[in-house]
Amino acid sequence: MSFVETTRPPSAEATKIADFKPSLLQTEEHHLCPGCGESVAIRLVLEVIEELGLAQKNVCVIGHGCYGSFVQIMDVDCTLCLHGRAPAVSTGIKRMRPEVAVWTLQGDGDMTSEGLAEILHATARGEDITCILVNNGVFGDTGGQMTASTVVGQRTKNTLDGRDPDYHGYPIVIGDMVASMQGSAYVARGSVHNAASIAKTKRLIRTGFERQLERQGLSLVEILTMCPTGWFVPTADGADYLMESLGKTYPLGVIKDITKQAEPAD
């Protein structure tokens, strides 16, 4: 198995990413739409798990969303839990098996709409888990409706003229909320709209898992993903649309890193 090394500049000629599949996928066939960002995000997580030597030392807890279909193809021990409850289920797993890396795979609907209480309380308790949020600003799975993370002006099936704050309220910026809490160790936001962002996002995921292994508290890695189907835009326009819409409300970068904060500030 060879990886695209992301911790230093490439020493060899570039490989076409699509030419290999992570070993933690049982098959490269999946059921997500063409142009969907979620499969790219999940692939990055699986690569990181393998690179960190966690293949036989991890459990994944998956929420309800399009990514849920990966419960059938990811070659890791996993459970697909109730909508929104992944951080709670992960808490139970991690407390019983602290030696195992426990991670959630959730969408914005799963985490910020149905499961807001669970992510916040898991953070407050400082659970040593890594939460992966694939944020596309819609309920993709049910056909493109508004979630708590849908940005102002964004058109969905139930905000036909765009999200109007006077009528629909404002989006919840979950990354900032989690970062503001004492129990979080690491919060970062990446994206998969182009090759550079994909490479950067992989580093964010890796750091998220490292903070868990160091038992620093909860890490949240939010990944902005394309959902051309749920946004009703042409597949090829997904990447641009992502940055024009979600990208403005959810700026990319590291929001909090407890290890860095602990360094002397001179």
Next chain:
Amino acid sequence: MALKLLDGSEAIVEAAILAGARMYAGYPMSPATELVENMARKMPESGGVCINAATEIEGINIAMGAAATGFRAATGSCGQGLALMQEAIAEAALNETPIVIFNMARNQQDYFQATRGGGWGDYRTITLSPKDIYEAVEHAQLAFHLADKYRVPVIFLGDNLLARTQMGVEVEKIDFGPLPEKDWQLDGTSGGTGNSRQIWTFGGGKANNPGPGPDGHWRRIAEKFDMIAGCEARHEEVFMDDAEVAVIAFGTGGRFVEYVVRELRQEGVKVGMFRPITLWPFPGEALEQATEDCRQVLVFELNAGQMIDDVRLNVADRKKVSAIGGVSFDESGLNLGPLMDARVIRERILTAMEGVA
């Protein structure tokens, strides 16, 4: 061995820990509050974890996560809290996660909630209903055993009398026999082997090893519950051999009725008691047989009439069945009411018998 003077809640917690419970995730609600208090004290002492959950929904999901790793786990509350847990109870039944749910109820109004449930899908929940603290100590252990044996959620249905009465008890470990190995537990070690594990309500399996899918999975679950219904019903009979009048009661109500029945027998009244110990599976066949020669079947329960449905479904001549219980609370609305009184029960039995030859 010396008896220890314990609150029911303390005894139940000791029994659960003795049974190997390693996780309790609960939220306070009277009269289940003492359970989470005692768990918070005693779990860490025994190497377990007690989480003060943010909600009952979070609590049961934490317990499910813990149970998914193979350790014994529980949650608890009373009626309203269990109402919030319904989605997860159904999920545990359908994805085969063995958890125990303690309902330290305020009354007997949760019979339908326990035996019918409010979750989705074709599932049932084994419900154990102890009559006193001694039986509660047994059931607190049996619940975990049955949960593991069948990979199902099990409800322990107690009440405030059980939770708060003090009794001299001996909490001893009970051996219920061997259990299947947990070859499904998520311990994280199977990744990348091609045989990684999965716990999933839809039974889809993995690309390498496809499962039966929803239809096949849910048929198998339904068959499992049929099988449990056929072999796990438990009940107790007192003087039913020659009883002309049967009184049916559950939980602590059964304990009170038993007292009255023994008293009436001494006076020559041919009355007996039949007490379902498992509310699901309901001991219907045994009830049918036991009441065959009775001229009256009286149902005593502290609610508007819930178990009486199961009694009518099973007694051969349902015209014999009548209710002698009713809704009965104390002034706070949190505790069993004045009907839970031997004198009142005695009066109700005798009144019901008057004029029925």
